[in-house]
Each structure stands twice: as C-alpha cells, then as structure tokens.
Amino acid sequence: MLDLAIRHSFPGGQGFTLDAAFTAPGAGVTTIFGPSGCGKSTVLAAVAGLLRPGQGRIVLDGTVLFDSAARRMVPPEQRRCGIVFQDSRLFPHLSVETNLRYGLRRAPRTAEGPGMEEVVSLLGIGHLLGRRPVALSGGEKQRVALGRALLSRPRLLLMDEPLAALDASRKAEVLPFLARLRERFSIPILYVTHALDEVDRLADRLVLMEAGRVLACGTLEALSARTDLPILAARRDAGVVLGCTVLGHAPEQGVTRLGFPGGEFAVPLESAVPGAPVRLRIRARDVSVATEEPRNLSMQNVLPAVVEAVEAGRAHEAMLRLRLGPSLLLARVTQDSVHRLGLRPGLPVWALVKAVAFTPGGGDNPA
Incomplete structure (x- = not known):
C-alpha cells in the first residue's frame, strides 16, 4: 500500500502549489488522471525519489520513503520503484537483451519476481533481443522499457504517461500488453495519464487531479457516475x-x-x-x-x-x-x-x- 500526503511549492512562485494526498492499494493499477500541468508527474517524481517535496510523508508497504518532519529521504536507488517514462530511455549502445539484463542486475538477490523468459514472452519481444533501440518502433521501445522495469523486480511500478508519445496504432499495440501485465503480476502500478481510453482500459482505482490538488479518489466505476466532478462530467465523452x-x-x-x-x-x-x-x-x-x-x-x-x-x-x-x-x-x-x-x-x-x-x-x- 502507498500512503502519500505531500505539499510542494516551486521556486520563484511559478505555477501552483502541489497539495496532494491519497492512498493506493497494494495491488492493481492506481491511475492519476487530469489535464496536462496539473501535477501528476510531480507526484510520481516524489514517489520515485526524483523530487524532494517541501513537506509531507510518503510510505510504501510500511517503509517510510520520505518524511519532512523526521528529515528522512530514501535515495531513489533504494526505493525499489521501477519507472517507465514517456520516452523509453533505453541505453542506445546496448542491445535489447542487454538493456533487459541491466534491469535484472538491479534486482535484489532475494527479491521475487518475473524472470527473463517470462517477461520476454509476456511482452512479445523475443524477436527483438539482438536489435539496438534505434532499430525499434516507438511501441517496441516502450515494451522493452517496461520489460527492463519489470526485471528489476520492483515493489511498485511507476508509469509516467508511457503512451503519450505514440501514435494511435502504436498505442493500440502497447495497451494490450499493459492490460496483460495487470492480470499476470501482483506488482502494484501507479499510472499517470491524461487519456481517458487508458483509464478505461487499465485503472482499478482512480485519482483525479486538477491544479495541484486531488479532487476525488475511488474506483473508476464509482467516479465515472459522479456528475459533480467537471473534470469527467463536462467532457464530451463523459x-x-x-x-x-x-x-x-x-x-x-x-x-x-x-x-x-x-x-x-x-x-x-x-x-x-x-x-x-x-x-x-x-x-x-x-x-x-x-x-x-x-x-x-x-x-x-x-x-x-x-x-x-x-x-x-x-x-x-x-x-x-x-x-x-x-x-x-x-x-x-x-x-x-x-x-x-x-x-x-x-x-x-x-x-x-x-x-x-x-x-x-x-x-x-x-x-
């Protein structure tokens, strides 16, 4: 389970003040949804340890990752959070197989999780193992990046708009693999997006954000039926x-x-x-x-x-x-x-x- 309550102001008074709090269960996909610039990726960066919030507390499965009052800030490499960004961030000089094995080498020796063969089979990337990232399509790169994150055997998988840079056909290629991942493994996922079709396909729990604040939190079915949430109800596809x-x-x-x-x-x-x-x-x-x-x-x-x-x-x-x-x-x-x-x-x-x-x-x- 992830418990988060943070507040952060940006230097120079630019933008809004992030003031977010929510709880994500220890299984399934918790999706943070909202318009661009509302603070979704900032929350993800705080969980990953890439941002030190001004104040607050972040706890994952009983382990305190950040506590401003206690002056505790666990380094990113010790948090065991696998991250998939909007751009794949694969090592360009390494083959697909070597990129994947890099993730495997980062996994703690005692950590349980999927092995190389299982991940390659799940993501359908066996035929890509000998290629370099430059020879991959956008959808293939994201599948490899996802595989690398899975092989690090994380306690929490963080996904920051992983499909935003893909065209419709490539997005349709990757979405089924993400859905399959949710069904196959018990790794909890925190997924950031502003695309409603991704929410519909993947979300078990939904966190709605606007201008740095959490508007509502709950199951997708419950929040989709609420007419007091303009971020959903005012859309033409509501x-x-x-x-x-x-x-x-x-x-x-x-x-x-x-x-x-x-x-x-x-x-x-x-x-x-x-x-x-x-x-x-x-x-x-x-x-x-x-x-x-x-x-x-x-x-x-x-x-x-x-x-x-x-x-x-x-x-x-x-x-x-x-x-x-x-x-x-x-x-x-x-x-x-x-x-x-x-x-x-x-x-x-x-x-x-x-x-x-x-x-x-x-x-x-x-x-």
Missing part, C-alpha cells in the same frame, strides 16, 4: 463505466451480449470467452430516453430505467441520472427534451443505446 460479464455471442448477428447488475447490453462481436469479466464505457451522449416503450427500432439496447436526477449541463443541455437496478447510466439531453417529455426524478423511462456506440478497439469497448 459517461459511466460498468463492470460486465460476457453472456454469449451471436456471430450470425455480429453481436456479443454482456450482462451487468441491472440488465444486458448488445455490443459488436467480441472474442472474449463467455463468463469473462469485461469493462464497458457508456457515453452520456450515446444514451437517449423514451417515456413509452419504443417498438420497431434499429437500436438493440432498450432498457427500463427510472430517472434519479435531472441536473443542469452546459449551455442548453441537461444530464440525466438513470437508475437501472443497482447500476447507473448518464444521458446527455437538451433542456427542450426535459420540458417536452416532462422528465423528472422518479419517472419510469426507457434508456436506448445503439450497439454500434461501443466502438471495437477503442476506449469504449470491453477491456
């Missing part, structure tokens, strides 16, 4: 994230059926096996409502719901909170629709979502 289970496939129809507490969704055909857990983002802009059960529609997802709240949105819009059993959906509609349909808390409605709204391969598909 929406809830639901944990689902694959119920089955209908290849002849080109759809997969996903179950969630409160109903089912039909999404474009997926390859996940029945019973597998998946995660689905339902964007508020893709949800419509009807006050009577619609018939003869092309939409495959028509679910009974109850309006829980009608909240003001941007300009002439409103945000509806729709209750489907224990689950919530958000729907972005016009104020005119609210008045015409008489939408109000407690009103039974039908929530409508197109199956094609869940784009295969993107942040809105099952992860």
Whole structure:
C-alpha cells in the first residue's frame, strides 16, 4: 500500500502549489488522471525519489520513503520503484537483451519476481533481443522499457504517461500488453495519464487531479457516475463505466451480449470467452430516453430505467441520472427534451443505446 500526503511549492512562485494526498492499494493499477500541468508527474517524481517535496510523508508497504518532519529521504536507488517514462530511455549502445539484463542486475538477490523468459514472452519481444533501440518502433521501445522495469523486480511500478508519445496504432499495440501485465503480476502500478481510453482500459482505482490538488479518489466505476466532478462530467465523452460479464455471442448477428447488475447490453462481436469479466464505457451522449416503450427500432439496447436526477449541463443541455437496478447510466439531453417529455426524478423511462456506440478497439469497448 502507498500512503502519500505531500505539499510542494516551486521556486520563484511559478505555477501552483502541489497539495496532494491519497492512498493506493497494494495491488492493481492506481491511475492519476487530469489535464496536462496539473501535477501528476510531480507526484510520481516524489514517489520515485526524483523530487524532494517541501513537506509531507510518503510510505510504501510500511517503509517510510520520505518524511519532512523526521528529515528522512530514501535515495531513489533504494526505493525499489521501477519507472517507465514517456520516452523509453533505453541505453542506445546496448542491445535489447542487454538493456533487459541491466534491469535484472538491479534486482535484489532475494527479491521475487518475473524472470527473463517470462517477461520476454509476456511482452512479445523475443524477436527483438539482438536489435539496438534505434532499430525499434516507438511501441517496441516502450515494451522493452517496461520489460527492463519489470526485471528489476520492483515493489511498485511507476508509469509516467508511457503512451503519450505514440501514435494511435502504436498505442493500440502497447495497451494490450499493459492490460496483460495487470492480470499476470501482483506488482502494484501507479499510472499517470491524461487519456481517458487508458483509464478505461487499465485503472482499478482512480485519482483525479486538477491544479495541484486531488479532487476525488475511488474506483473508476464509482467516479465515472459522479456528475459533480467537471473534470469527467463536462467532457464530451463523459459517461459511466460498468463492470460486465460476457453472456454469449451471436456471430450470425455480429453481436456479443454482456450482462451487468441491472440488465444486458448488445455490443459488436467480441472474442472474449463467455463468463469473462469485461469493462464497458457508456457515453452520456450515446444514451437517449423514451417515456413509452419504443417498438420497431434499429437500436438493440432498450432498457427500463427510472430517472434519479435531472441536473443542469452546459449551455442548453441537461444530464440525466438513470437508475437501472443497482447500476447507473448518464444521458446527455437538451433542456427542450426535459420540458417536452416532462422528465423528472422518479419517472419510469426507457434508456436506448445503439450497439454500434461501443466502438471495437477503442476506449469504449470491453477491456
């Protein structure tokens, strides 16, 4: 477990004062999300020991890494934090294999963790071992950098926007490996990003930051349903994230059926096996409502719901909170629709979502 509470002012009074506090569990991916320049990478640097905060305390699994009151500052090399930066920072004069073995040499003799063969297999980089970094694509470099960090057998893996410098195709290449890493190993990960698709794919716990402060902390599913957090709710791609289970496939129809507490969704055909857990983002802009059960529609997802709240949105819009059993959906509609349909808390409605709204391969598909 990571416990962090730090405060730091930058020299010359430039920028904001960082004042952040949160707890990250000892397993899974804790993602720090927020706009560029909000202090995400500064927090990561403090955990890594690359920045000495003005005041505060950082504790990892009961070991004090930093304590301003006690004047304790553990050097970076003694913290056992593996780091993957936005740029891979591989040694250009060494082969891929030698770069990986450098990480292995940094691992304490008694430390348990993945071995060379396991990491190479997991990241699919066996065919790259003899190459130099200059001969690698951006996605390949990041996979090698990740492998080097894993082989150091860290207590905590720190990732500072590792996909930000990659184009869409290279990013799509690396994301599955990161998801596989989360599933395979028990190493806790602190992951910094400003990309919502990475949050949807990887985050178990979410830390929202803005202007140097933590706005909220919790599970992705819980925070995505909150409309009092503009950093999420004001986005055009705002929406809830639901944990689902694959119920089955209908290849002849080109759809997969996903179950969630409160109903089912039909999404474009997926390859996940029945019973597998998946995660689905339902964007508020893709949800419509009807006050009577619609018939003869092309939409495959028509679910009974109850309006829980009608909240003001941007300009002439409103945000509806729709209750489907224990689950919530958000729907972005016009104020005119609210008045015409008489939408109000407690009103039974039908929530409508197109199956094609869940784009295969993107942040809105099952992860």
